[in-house]
Amino acid sequence: MNFEWSEAEKAYRSEVVAFLEEHVTEEVRGSWLVDTPARIEFVSKMAAKGWLGQGFPEKYGGTPSTTPFAQYILNVELDRFNAPIVGKNVGTIARTILHVGSESLKLDFLPKIFNNEGQWALTYSEPSAGTDLGNISTFAENKGDHLEVNGMKHYITSAHFCDWYWMVVKTSHELPKHKNLSLIIVDANSPGISIAPMYCVGTTTAERTNQVFFDRVKVPNSRIVGELNQGFYYMMQAIDYERFAIIAAAQHNRRFHKILEYFKEVDFAGERPLTDDPVSRSQMARLASRVEVGNMLERLCMCIAAERVPSVEASMNKAWGAMMHDETCSLAENILGPYGCLAKGSPYAALQGYIMEEYLMAGHGRIAAGGVDTAKTIIARRLLGLPNSFAPPVLSAR
Amino acid sequence: MDIKLSEDQNLLQDTAARFMQRECGFEFLRDIENNSNTGFCPHMWRSFAEMGWLGINLPEEYGGMGMTMVDNVILLRELGRKICPSPLLHTVVTAGESISRCGTEVQKRELLPSIVAGTSVYAFAFQELSRFFHPSHIRCEAKVEGDAYVISGRKMFVEFADRADTLLVVARTGGPAINRKDSSGLTMFLVDRHSVGVTCELMPTMSRDRQYEVVFDNVRVPESCILGNVDRAWADLEPAIQKTAIALCAYTNGAGFEMHARATQYAKDRVQFDRPIGQMMTIQMYLAQSIMELYGADTLTLFTASNMDQGLNVRGYVGKMKAFCAETVCRNMDTGSQIFGGMGYMEDHDTTLYLRRGKQLELMLGGTEYWLEVIAEEIIDRQPVNLS
Numbered sequence: 136m137n138f139e140w141s142e143a144e145k146a147y148r149s150e151v152v153a154f155l156e157e158h159v160t161e162e163v164r165g166s167w168l169v170d171t172p173a174r175i176e177f178v179s180k181m182a183a184k185g186w187l188g189q190g191f192p193e194k195y196g197g198t199p200s201t202t203p204f205a206q207y208i209l210n211v212e213l214d215r216f217n218a219p220i221v222g223k224n225v226g227t228i229a230r231t232i233l234h235v236g237s238e239s240l241k242l243d244f245l246p247k248i249f250n251n252e253g254q255w256a257l258t259y260s261e262p263s264a265g266t267d268l269g270n271i272s273t274f275a276e277n278k279g280d281h282l283e284v285n286g287m288k289h290y291i292t293s294a295h296f297c298d299w300y301w302m303v304v305k306t307s308h309e310l311p312k313h314k315n316l317s318l319i320i321v322d323a324n325s326p327g328i329s330i331a332p333m334y335c336v337g338t339t340t341a342e343r344t345n346q347v348f349f350d351r352v353k354v355p356n357s358r359i360v361g362e363l364n365q366g367f368y369y370m371m372q373a374i375d376y377e378r379f380a381i382i383a384a385a386q387h388n389r390r391f392h393k394i395l396e397y398f399k400e401v402d403f404a405g406e407r408p409l410t411d412d413p414v415s416r417s418q419m420a421r422l423a424s425r426v427e428v429g430n431m432l433e434r435l436c437m438c439i440a441a442e443r444v445p446s447v448e449a450s451m452n453k454a455w456g457a458m459m460h461d462e463t464c465s466l467a468e469n470i471l472g473p474y475g476c477l478a479k480g481s482p483y484a485a486l487q488g489y490i491m492e493e494y495l496m497a498g499h500g501r502i503a504a505g506g507v508d509t510a511k512t513i514i515a516r517r518l519l520g521l522p523n524s525f526a527p528p529v530l531s532a533r
Numbered sequence: 534m535d536i537k538l539s540e541d542q543n544l545l546q547d548t549a550a551r552f553m554q555r556e557c558g559f560e561f562l563r564d565i566e567n568n569s570n571t572g573f574c575p576h577m578w579r580s581f582a583e584m585g586w587l588g589i590n591l592p593e594e595y596g597g598m599g600m601t602m603v604d605n606v607i608l609l610r611e612l613g614r615k616i617c618p619s620p621l622l623h624t625v626v627t628a629g630e631s632i633s634r635c636g637t638e639v640q641k642r643e644l645l646p647s648i649v650a651g652t653s654v655y656a657f658a659f660q661e662l663s664r665f666f667h668p669s670h671i672r673c674e675a676k677v678e679g680d681a682y683v684i685s686g687r688k689m690f691v692e693f694a695d696r697a698d699t700l701l702v703v704a705r706t707g708g709p710a711i712n713r714k715d716s717s718g719l720t721m722f723l724v725d726r727h728s729v730g731v732t733c734e735l736m737p738t739m740s741r742d743r744q745y746e747v748v749f750d751n752v753r754v755p756e757s758c759i760l761g762n763v764d765r766a767w768a769d770l771e772p773a774i775q776k777t778a779i780a781l782c783a784y785t786n787g788a789g790f791e792m793h794a795r796a797t798q799y800a801k802d803r804v805q806f807d808r809p810i811g812q813m814m815t816i817q818m819y820l821a822q823s824i825m826e827l828y829g830a831d832t833l834t835l836f837t838a839s840n841m842d843q844g845l846n847v848r849g850y851v852g853k854m855k856a857f858c859a860e861t862v863c864r865n866m867d868t869g870s871q872i873f874g875g876m877g878y879m880e881d882h883d884t885t886l887y888l889r890r891g892k893q894l895e896l897m898l899g900g901t902e903y904w905l906e907v908i909a910e911e912i913i914d915r916q917p918v919n920l921s
Contacts, residue, residue: 417902
């Protein structure tokens with residue numbers, strides 16, 4: 136057992152930090168979910184360092200990884216610098232293509248992903264299919280040499296700037312639920328696609344997501360990822376990667392410490408909440424221990440990920456991280472009292488309304504990439520071996 | 534970085550698990566609770582010594598095994614699974630560590646080998662008539678009288694005091710505390726339990742262990758009983774308490790894991806509404822939340838131990854670990870008992886042994902209020918933390 140970074144890992148990390156100090160500009164900071172030119176330029180610089188394809192085979196544009204934790208170290212540092220992390224493109228899409236995609240998909244798309252050529256949108260949810268993804272109705276009909284896609288998706292965050300949709304569709308009316316889904320790659324400029332914006336709740340920094348409509352959209356058969364009708368199983372595995380890749384504990388640390396430092400400094404009519412108010416002080420201390428537990432679950436997840444897909448551990452990491460986002464913002468709001476409700480624009484708003492905005496987004500964090508309760512269901516089923524709640528009563532079914 | 538156990542650590546874990554499985558069943562536990570005068574089994578204590586467990590972290594030059602704190606966590610987790618009663622924690626960890634840390638060469642040579650051999654048991658006389666654990670609340674006084682010290686005062690929650698050979702007494706030598714953060718003016722004494730003026734009275738507890746109220750009525754001890762520096766005990770005692778906290782958390786994590794496993798098995802076996810109750814989402818949410826907390830508590834304990842092994846400052850981590858593990862073990866016992874339904878609250882149901890220990894384990898060695906203040910001092914009063 137060893138919780139220390141090796142010399143190689145430390146050296147890599149210093150290299151990353153030096154790079155970020157040079158290249159993370161004010162325009163890059165916070166460009167998490169927006170496709171600004173500054174962000175694209177920044178990610179391309181990382182691509183040029185060979186950092187996006189670490190650990191992937193060289194024939195697909197990958198670069199040798201100095202350590203199994205390279206991607207993690209990179210993301211932690213990116214997150215500390217408040218720069219966009221390496222997320223779904225590598226974590227979900229490239230990994231799935233590598234594991235199940237055809238040779239031509241690998242040769243086509245992996246080098247593009249590693250060179251940051253083009254953007255992707257995960258295209259899963261539908262109005263009737265949220266947590267229950269097996270319930271989608273967007274259908275891809277077999278037309279011989281191509282599929283014809285009809286239907287509607289929503290909560291497609293990158294739709295308004297993506298080049299490709301990484302999309303799950305129904306491909307059989309006969310096969311049973313979950314065995315009738317396929318993963319496909321759809322060009323965003325295909326005729327028949329239209330999008331409409333949806334805005335997350337918020338006041339000043341409201342994030343945009345989208346509805347996407349598919350009307351007789353042609354997709355060549357070569358864009359089917361892996362086997363037809365196996366999509367659900369590929370996705371389940373990919374979602375494990377995503378929980379790990381997207382919800383890094385670093386962002387919860389950063390939020391917690393930003394709020395902690397604010398409360399240490401701020402003066403409320405002569406009172407500093409964390410030095411002069413014993414209740415806030417001890418609540419903040421308790422939260423610190425819980426945030427630390429998130430770091431531990433992530434370390435655990437990381438160690439597992441060096442060897443296999445960290446399915447249960449990824450669910451724990453995701454669930455705990457989302458809970459910490461929520462707990463951090465809720466506690467901060469409670470400490471602020473009525474001032475917690477003030478939005479940007481008020482001279483009395485804490486951190487220019489940051490805490491309030493983050494509080495509103497925390498609920499979203501509990502839902503994204505499979506909700507907290509979905510994660511707990513996965514833990515109950517896969518780790519504890521408890522029976523499926525959705526199945527008929529076990530004894531009657533026998 | 535990896536979390537795999539070494540071959541030796543696997544062996545330690547397996548040996549401990551097998552021993553506990555064989556020797557520490559519910560009948561044994563109830564027998565100790567109801568019929569034992571000592572609160573632990575002297576025969577089992579000898580076995581601990583034979584397996585080298587009583588010297589686990591003590592230096593090899595004094596007969597110990599010189600193993601790491603991570604090894605200690607692995608061992609204590611197995612003891613905790615079976616809620617094994619023994620004076621290991623304060624004998625081997627609190628006293629053993631204090632003696633190794635600040636004892637004179639003579640003290641080390643004389644005292645450590647007898648700890649390793651299992652021939653002397655120590656009790657930790659620290660907490661007093663105060664809800665608070667912070668050393669500023671210590672009022673028990675040791676006054677110089679010629680070439681001796683005379684100790685007067687009252688210590689509470691002195692586990693296994695009646696059976697102990699030696700009491701590790703923390704007493705005030707440097708005048709009263711100036712405020713509630715003052716940890717100065719204290720000295721450690723190694724007091725023979727059978728000294729004139731020492732009386733012990735059993736304090737009946739929720740977990741039916743052996744906690745004593747110990748009164749020191751003008752107890753005369755020679756100067757040679759002083760352990761470490763006069764008036765400056767806290768500098769050596771605090772790290773020993775940190776180590777004890779790590780071992781205690783390993784124990785409580787083990788207890789939590791066992792209760793969780795029992796509740797999970799019951800959820801699979803117990804049928805209501807034609808299905809195992811574990812098929813119901815409410816039960817699944819309880820068990821999933823608890824196991825997540827246990828994984829977090831366990832990893833945080835191992836991480837803290839590992840950092841301590843590297844010689845890093847672990848004060849903040851120990852605070853976070855103790856605060857979180859304490860809450861976790863208690864909640865696990867409560868949640869687990871809920872899953873057993875009414876049976877979970879019947880005196881002769883075995884899991885009530887875990888239920889009765891949950892809250893008590895949470896409150897021992899400093900309640901959460903103490904450890905939260907340790908965290909607060911580290912994260913609020915010190916420089917900003919740059920977490921990586």
